[in-house]
Amino acid sequence: MNKIKxxxxxxxxxxSFGLTxxxxxxxxxxxxxxxxxxxxxxxxxxxxxxxxDVMSFINFLKHKTTVNPITxxxxxxxxxxxxxxxxxxxxxxxxxxxxTGSAFLFGNIGSFLALPFFIxxxxxxxxxxxxxxxxxxxxxxxxxxxxxxxRWI
Numbered sequence: 001m002n003k004i005k006x007x008x009x010x011x012x013x014x015x016s017f018g019l020t021x022x023x024x025x026x027x028x029x030x031x032x033x034x035x036x037x038x039x040x041x042x043x044x045x046x047x048x049x050x051x052x053d054v055m056s057f058i059n060f061l062k063h064k065t066t067v068n069p070i071t072x073x074x075x076x077x078x079x080x081x082x083x084x085x086x087x088x089x090x091x092x093x094x095x096x097x098x099x100t101g102s103a104f105l106f107g108n109i110g111s112f113l114a115l116p117f118f119i120x121x122x123x124x125x126x127x128x129x130x131x132x133x134x135x136x137x138x139x140x141x142x143x144x145x146x147x148x149x150x151r152w153i
Contacts, residue, residue, distance in 0.1 A: 010069050
């Protein structure tokens with residue numbers, strides 16, 4: 001049975017990126033942007049990200065399978081409904097929306113520079129190892145799902 005070697009929960013990774021973005025906005029004011037609409041764009045991004053996360057979490061609970069991203073080997077069912085019809089990782093996508101909204105709140109172009117690094121980090125530390133475990137657990141049905149649904153969007 002494959003297991004993920006990384007033991008850092010994705011919300012902790014997200015929080016660390018958010019704190020880094022905040023620190024960058026305070027200490028390295030790169031291309032400050034200030035417009036009243038940015039607050040509303042931030043609220044919409046954060047709200048959408050929270051919606052993706054909460055609804056996807058509830059979907060896992062409905063299917064009575066693990067929601068713990070550190071132990072995907074305990075997954076009892078392959079969830080392919082809800083937002084999982086459009087992205088294989090709606091919770092991680094939700095985290096990207098939350099960080100994007102945070103960058104808009106900080107109003108610092110430097111904060112946006114962290115976003116691609118978050119995606120690379122999540123791909124390397126979480127998603128790729130998680131996919132190997134799911135392939136092992138669910139075989140052909142997961143491989144078919146991977147063919148028909150993109151990793152992010």
